[in-house]
Amino acid sequence: MIRLGVNESPEFQRVKDAKRTAKVPVAEVFHTAWGLVLLCIGANTIGIAGVYFTNTFMIAYTTQYVGITRSLILDCLFAVAIIQFITQPIAAWIAERIGGARFLKIVALLAMFSPYPMFMLVQHGTATSIVIGIALAVVCMSGFYSVIAGFVSAVFPTHVRYSAISLGYQVCGAIAGGLTPLIGTWLAHRFVGQWWPLAVFYTALAGLSLLCIVALDARRATHAQAASVQGAR
Numbered sequence: 001m002i003r004l005g006v007n008e009s010p011e012f013q014r015v016k017d018a019k020r021t022a023k024v025p026v027a028e029v030f031h032t033a034w035g036l037v038l039l040c041i042g043a044n045t046i047g048i049a050g051v052y053f054t055n056t057f058m059i060a061y062t063t064q065y066v067g068i069t070r071s072l073i074l075d076c077l078f079a080v081a082i083i084q085f086i087t088q089p090i091a092a093w094i095a096e097r098i099g100g101a102r103f104l105k106i107v108a109l110l111a112m113f114s115p116y117p118m119f120m121l122v123q124h125g126t127a128t129s130i131v132i133g134i135a136l137a138v139v140c141m142s143g144f145y146s147v148i149a150g151f152v153s154a155v156f157p158t159h160v161r162y163s164a165i166s167l168g169y170q171v172c173g174a175i176a177g178g179l180t181p182l183i184g185t186w187l188a189h190r191f192v193g194q195w196w197p198l199a200v201f202y203t204a205l206a207g208l209s210l211l212c213i214v215a216l217d218a219r220r221a222t223h224a225q226a227a228s229v230q231g232a233r
Contacts, residue, residue: 029164033156036219040152040168041175042212043104046111047148048169049176049205050141054080054134057184058122061198065188068125076130083135084142091143100151101217104144108213111140111206115199123195137202144209155216176205 029037055077062068095103114137121133149165156164184198191197 047145108210115202119195
């Protein structure tokens with residue numbers, strides 16, 4: 001009902017009026033923008049994989065390998081969810097003021113370092129240390145998640161934008177969301193008593209997102225400059 005009452009964006013309305021909409025958007029995405037879709041998949045990684053890591057996997061890890069009770073970790077994750085509820089809109093507000101690309105690069109970089117204090121604090125086993133540790137990673141991850149959709153929307157041509165964004169997000173969800181808990185469980189079992197391989201894995205996820213954000217931002221800047229030159233002519 002809300003969507004029915006919202007007008008189309010000016011960009012899409014112009015494309016619609018000019019009858020430039022794609023007949024088969026997904027096919028056109030694969031034909032003209034498959035490279036951007038791959039970068040979009042990579043860019044979304046920490047925003048999606050981070051959720052499954054700090055929630056789904058962390059429950060299994062803390063109960064099976066750290067000796068924390070299930071009720072305690074669930075209570076701690078509930079507290080972290082409240083923190084996320086407060087900080088995520090603030091992250092979007094900050095991104096509006098410093099720029100989405102710059103913000104995403106900063107939080108992705110912070111996310112790369114966040115798992116090390118997270119695991120060290122979780123190892124203490126107290127409610128306070130667990131909440132603070134996981135919150136450090138979640139604040140970075142959720143801040144990234146709150147901005148990434150708006151950022152990638154500006155990368156794709158208007159007439160295939162929705163299909164391209166949806167394709168990138170859903171594929172990333174299937175791969176990163178599905179494999180992250182499995183890989184985390186395998187690492188925990190392979191390196192029993194050692195948390196650093198898990199931290200390195202999380203760093204790699206965040207690093208992939210950072211690299212893809214940098215690449216997307218560079219391509220967007222190049223296209224904007226080309227369009228500006230063409231418009232001046």
